[in-house]
Amino acid sequence: MRERRRLRMAILALVSLVLLGAVPLYFGLRALSHDPVFDTLDALAVPSWAANDTVDNVSGSRWCLQDCRLRERTVESEKAWKETAEVYQQALGRDGWRRWKVDRCPEQPVKGSYTCWRRDELTLDLWVRDPTCVPPPVGGEPAPTPAPTPAAEKCAGSLVSVKVRNAIDDERTGPQPSTDPSLTGEDPYPTLTDDPLGELTRSPS
Structure with a gap:
């Protein structure tokens, strides 16, 4: 009887340890595999027509x-880029994001609407533009012009791109290098003259 009790207690203790360790391990693995930033983007209050095929x-x-x-x-939107950009910018503002007016936003001129945002330790780039409807040439030959069909309606709407980075990893958050010559200091190598001795210093008479 005593051996049975000990065995039963040992089994209960082992099961308890497994349960106590499995639950934190499950939630820990779940947190590691899931990025909360995407939950924040999912929570943006944008219309359903502006959040398709994510x-x-x-x-x-x-x-x-x-x-x-x-x-x-x-994300694909069913409406034009101007209306889509407006609803996304309003949603970001309601969610605590603030417009970030900084150089290199964007890195180079682009079509559509490109805006930058900041919130806490994150930066966000929002680019809304017309979709790419015609595929690029394959094998060096130009793509044939498609005949006007109802399928051409799929080319309507707009395309939304969102890029979120940690602010410490965004090179635009730090000081930008300056080319001001006044900040370079004195020239450590002065120009040499033809006379190696230079001008002689007069001795006091």
Whole structure:
């Protein structure tokens, strides 16, 4: 009887340890595999017509080991880019994001609407533009012009790209290098004259 009790107690203790360890492990793995930034983007109050066919991509490390995490999201909208950009900008403002007017936003001129935003330790780039309807040439031959069909309606609407980075990894948050010559200091190599001795110093008479 005593051996049975000990065996029963040991089994109960083992089951308890497994349950106590499995629950935190489950939630820990779930937190590691899921990025809360995408939950924030999912919570943006945009109309359903402005959030179709969402595609997410993640790269880098959450703890900024070598490269910080970069979150990218592409969404298709049923309406033109101007109306789509307006609803996304309003949604970002309601969610606590603030417009960030900074150089290199964007890096180069682009079509459509490109705006930058900041919230807490994150930066966000929002680019809304017309969709790419005609595929690029294949094999060096120009793509044939499609005949006007009802399928051409799929080319309507707009394309939304969202890029979220950690502010410490965004080079636009730091001081920008300056080329002001006044900040370079004195020339350590002065120009030499033909006379190696220079001008002689007069001795006091």
